[in-house]
Amino acid sequence: MVISSLADSLVRGVETVGDRVSETLFEPVIRLGVTGLARSGKTVFITSLVANLLDRGRMTGLVAQQEGRINAAYLQPQPDDTVPRFDFESHLSDLTGPEPHWPDSTRAVSELRLSFKARPAGLLSGLQGPRKIHLDIVDYPGEWLLDLALLEKSYEEWSHETLERIERRPQAAEFLAQAKAVDLAGPHEEPTAQALAGLFTTYLNAAREAGFYDCTPGRFILPGDLAGSPVLTFAPLPVSGPSRRRTLQREMERRYEAYKSQVVKPFFRDHFARIDRQVVLVDALGAIHKGPQAVEDMRRAMADILSAFRPGRNAWLSQMLLGKRVERILFAATKADHLHHLQHPRLTAIMEALTREARDRAKFAGAETAALSLAALRATTEEMRSHDGVELPCVRGTLLESGKKAAFYPGDLPEDPAHLLTPARNGAEGWLGEDYGFMAFAPAKLTLRPGDGPPHIRLDRAAQFLIGDRL
Numbered sequence: 001m002v003i004s005s006l007a008d009s010l011v012r013g014v015e016t017v018g019d020r021v022s023e024t025l026f027e028p029v030i031r032l033g034v035t036g037l038a039r040s041g042k043t044v045f046i047t048s049l050v051a052n053l054l055d056r057g058r059m060t061g062l063v064a065q066q067e068g069r070i071n072a073a074y075l076q077p078q079p080d081d082t083v084p085r086f087d088f089e090s091h092l093s094d095l096t097g098p099e100p101h102w103p104d105s106t107r108a109v110s111e112l113r114l115s116f117k118a119r120p121a122g123l124l125s126g127l128q129g130p131r132k133i134h135l136d137i138v139d140y141p142g143e144w145l146l147d148l149a150l151l152e153k154s155y156e157e158w159s160h161e162t163l164e165r166i167e168r169r170p171q172a173a174e175f176l177a178q179a180k181a182v183d184l185a186g187p188h189e190e191p192t193a194q195a196l197a198g199l200f201t202t203y204l205n206a207a208r209e210a211g212f213y214d215c216t217p218g219r220f221i222l223p224g225d226l227a228g229s230p231v232l233t234f235a236p237l238p239v240s241g242p243s244r245r246r247t248l249q250r251e252m253e254r255r256y257e258a259y260k261s262q263v264v265k266p267f268f269r270d271h272f273a274r275i276d277r278q279v280v281l282v283d284a285l286g287a288i289h290k291g292p293q294a295v296e297d298m299r300r301a302m303a304d305i306l307s308a309f310r311p312g313r314n315a316w317l318s319q320m321l322l323g324k325r326v327e328r329i330l331f332a333a334t335k336a337d338h339l340h341h342l343q344h345p346r347l348t349a350i351m352e353a354l355t356r357e358a359r360d361r362a363k364f365a366g367a368e369t370a371a372l373s374l375a376a377l378r379a380t381t382e383e384m385r386s387h388d389g390v391e392l393p394c395v396r397g398t399l400l401e402s403g404k405k406a407a408f409y410p411g412d413l414p415e416d417p418a419h420l421l422t423p424a425r426n427g428a429e430g431w432l433g434e435d436y437g438f439m440a441f442a443p444a445k446l447t448l449r450p451g452d453g454p455p456h457i458r459l460d461r462a463a464q465f466l467i468g469d470r471l
């Protein structure tokens, strides 16, 4: 008995090794990470990307498509059995059904495998038949990357830093009052811990609503199936010096450490470490609309998010990655269909400036980077309208709130991104002279020709940068 089961597992071991070898030799796998802060457009991006890779009529910017080398693209079961599947079909029917609407918020990691049959480019093209290439797309919240910084901080350091940062935020007042009043050296009692964690979570959610992006620990906002568990029942407290056994402080410390080892590390090990190509989506227009403080906050959050791609700084991460690195990173400003195309270069320039620091670092780490502005699902059409004798480049669409059609002019983005980023950095309260409007549009009703995916802006260029060289 024992011998046969041993042999069994040996054979199975050999089989899986064999599978992997043949897969890597003959069927290359590209793992594409899609991330961004909440509501940045991840779900819509993946849905439209996949739909447009299945029906490639609008993907002329993808060179392999242009050259007619893609024979087929189809969905396949994903390789990871324990990761939820990205619910492509229902998101697509949300967007393209008879009553189109935006998909619901998604709060966890998910994955989808798309496979291609494509003929290689160049000289080999005529000699070799089509090869299979697998694209594994992994959707995960950008907030989870922000948690990387926690690994290097003790509970005390994290507490001090967080309390200092939120000291003057009105959203944090109630939590701060409790945190200062609590007896840290008193015995741990669960209701106290729960009340503190509850108030802290309420603060985090309110802060995010108000446009702050530094809302970590990431799982407090996106708990998934960890909601209510002890790893999420802690909060930053004004501690000083070592804790004693069975005190509130000791238990808070222990849970903070558990969060690091049981929530943060597994994510980096199981998901992040395996990514080859990465797209970071940014709702830059949304932040500009909210004002200078939101823009500055987003710039900082981007820099923090992107430090994960420069693993040299984090000892644990660089040891785990063993030199493997993300090869390409695309920074994409989403929802560009809110702007007439005349303004797109300016949006891209803002995107480049926003991520400049972080991009320079990534370059240093050997990753190729690019920035562009795109709309995964185009919800508007363009038109020029005259207003007080001036021709304004507008977009027209169905307003989400009223269902009415309207033309909209969002304001003139500056040619020089510094005109936005410098006041933001200097703590300006509002934009000088210009107001940047933002209208939420509903997805448009579509009638797609056979072979065409949903309408988009530059999704094909994004795909070319991210995977084009491997097709």
Ligand SMILES: Nc1nc2c(ncn2[C@@H]2O[C@H](COP(=O)(O)OP(=O)(O)OP(=O)(O)O)[C@@H](O)[C@H]2O)c(=O)[nH]1
Pocket (backbone or CB within 6 Å): 036, 037, 038, 039, 040, 041, 042, 043, 044, 045, 102, 103, 104, 105, 106, 107, 141, 334, 335, 336, 337, 338, 374, 375, 376, 377, 378, 379, 440, 441
């Ligand atoms: N006009 C327009 N709006 C978009 C586009 N992509 C996303 N949006 C808007 O942005 C919202 C958020 O998009 P999602 O794709 O759900 O964003 P997400 O990053 O998956 O959000 P979470 O799952 O909540 O983190 C949508 O509900 C739309 O209102 C686009 O290409 N054009």
Ligand SMILES: [Mg+2]
Pocket (backbone or CB within 6 Å): 042, 043, 044, 104, 105, 106, 107
């Ligand atoms: Mg989502």
